[in-house]
Amino acid sequence: MDRRSFIQQAGLAGAAVLTPPYLIPSRPAKYKTVLIGSGWWGLNILREAIRSGQVTVAALCDVDENQLKKCKAEVDKLCNDQPKTYKDYRECIKAERPDIVINATPDHWHALIAIEAMQSGAHVFLEKPISHTVKEGSAIEKAARDTQKVCIVDFHRRYSPHNVSGQEFLKSGKAGKIHSVKAFVHYNNGMGKKEEESAPPAGMDWDFYCGPAPLSTYNPGMHPRGWRQYTQFANGNIGDWGPHWFDQILWWTEEKMPRKIYSTQKSDIRNSLANAPEEQRAVYEFESFICTWEHTLLSNHPERQGENVGVYFHGTEGVFHMGWQRGWTFYPNDTKKEILREEAKMNQPDQQNIDLVWNDFMACIPTGKRPFADIERGRHATNMALLGNLSAKLGRSIEWDHEKDMIVGDKAANKLLVREYRKPWEYPKG
Structure with missing residues (x-):
């Protein structure tokens, strides 16, 4: 087909x-x-x-x-x-x-x-x-x-075929009533090594690279692909992987955004100059279900069955795993019933x-x-990641008002919805 x-x-x-x-x-x-x-x-x-x-x-x-x-x-x-x-x-x-x-x-x-x-x-x-x-x-x-x-x-x-059919499976009710979802990314990147700060490569305009972000001291772990683990340029694993999986959750639910968010994170084990969290947990309270996020850069959790990335949808009829390279899998609560799977269909060489x-x-x-x-769907999924980081930075839960595009009753938290740009760059007006 x-x-x-x-x-x-x-x-x-x-x-x-x-x-x-x-x-x-x-x-x-x-x-x-x-x-x-x-x-x-x-x-x-x-x-x-x-x-x-x-x-x-x-x-x-x-x-x-x-x-x-x-x-x-x-x-x-x-x-x-x-x-x-x-x-x-x-x-x-x-x-x-x-x-x-x-x-x-x-x-x-x-x-x-x-x-x-x-x-x-x-x-x-x-x-x-x-x-x-x-x-x-x-x-x-x-x-x-x-x-x-x-x-x-x-x-x-x-757009990927197994994601499309997986959403149809969830929306059909075959997994029962979904009461909780869990998005996760588990990688074992090891302890790594501490990068030595150095001059940028010849031919690179490092000042322009930093742009509106703080002017950082260059190290080879930042560029060309390591910038995702530096918070002046990105938002760590929840910012990188999170939008993909949060989008799958928001695609499934009729709710636009969570109303409450709490997150905690830690980063004190890796031998690296990167400043994004190596471990993070976040809880998102929706009206009809609870969503959690979990990532680690220190373990791929080999004790757990199945792929080490994706979303678990926990329903009254079983658990549905929306994955990446291995497609989707449904584990019925009734052990007499067959485990259902659909393989992924992805293009090479990047498996996307x-x-x-x-x-x-x-x-x-x-x-x-x-x-x-x-772009609206992209903003919603991205916001879930950003608000998770914001809560972790504050060290407390926040209440999100999606219609007003602001955090409820928390001036300190609302200040973190923007950041000061380095001159001469000017923060965009929304």
């Missing part, structure tokens, strides 16, 4: 899933496209864009010349577009006036670049988490609505389905429809 037929038969979420996300326009247009953030993941996205046959790669942008050279060499193998290269995203957007901007930068750059791109007339393919702080996400969504540009979030798990997200993006640009992974 091909992917399109599979998803049509899944019947999940009605027309929202069965129409545009999987239908490519019959007359593809050549959208002028630029990639900002030319590392390994940005190239993964651009590769799918090129394969779609609907884009012209106008430019690549990165503050690291080494990344740029590697990316351009690969792009030159994939197409004949001969893209220009830039270090400054502002210069790139202004000079190229692109139709599409792929934003695959570290998290602390997502808001400024996405907003400038949309205000200049571009549609945006945005990496998750959508923002580094809560109010940045609000500003990005506002820019998308004000400009009426498509802003899609790279929630490829929202970015092409399905890109197809939705392409379908929405000419129609003006909001994508299945619209």
Whole structure:
């Protein structure tokens, strides 16, 4: 069975899933496209864009010349577009006036670049988490609505066949009434080693890399991929992995956001300069169920059965595990019943389905429809991660008012919904 037929038969979420996300326009247009953030993941996205046959790669942008050279060499193998290269995203957007901007930068750059791109007339393919702080996400969504540009979030798990059919299984009631869910990521990265602080690599503008974040002392553990464990640039494992799994939970429930959040974290074992927590627990209180988050960088929990990432949905009929590389599994409470499984169907070499997200993006640009992974969904899932970190930083629980986009009765907590930008960068207005 091909992917399109599979998803049509899944019947999940009605027309929202069965129409545009999987239908490519019959007359593809050549959208002028630029990639900002030319590392390994940005190239993964651009590769799918090129394969779609609907884009012209106008430019690549990165503050690291080494990344740029590697990316351009690969792009030159994939197409004949001969893209220009830039270090400054502002210069790139202004000079190229692109139709599409792929934003695959570290998290602390997502808001400024996405907003400038949309205000200049571009549609945006945005990496998750959508923002580094809560109010940045609000500003990005506002820019998308004000400009009426498509802003899609790279929630490829929202499109993958086993995730789609898994949601249909949950919504059908076969797992019974769900009373609690648990999202988790368990990795054993070991003790690691303490990185030596040093000068940035030749050809890298480290001051620009830090941008609105505090100017940090460089160490090789930060770049090119280690920045996710440094809180000045990202939000640790809950910020990196959390939005994917929180999105699966918010996709399943009819509730938009939790009302209360409490989190605790620790980081005192690893031999590393990274400052994101190695262990974290968070509890999210919804109206009808309790959600928990758990991550560790110190153990893959070999004593537990099944995959070491995903979401457990605990129902009155059994436990449903929504996984990644191993698909989904349902463990019925009645041990006489068969354990049900569905294998994952993912693209190589990255075991993701970015092409399905890109197809939705392409379908929405000419129609003006909001994508299945619209910026609003990205903001909600990202906020769950950010609010978990905020609670841990405060050392107390918080009450979230989703409609007012603020924390209830806590001035100190509300101040953490934003952060001070390093000059001359200015925090976006939402």
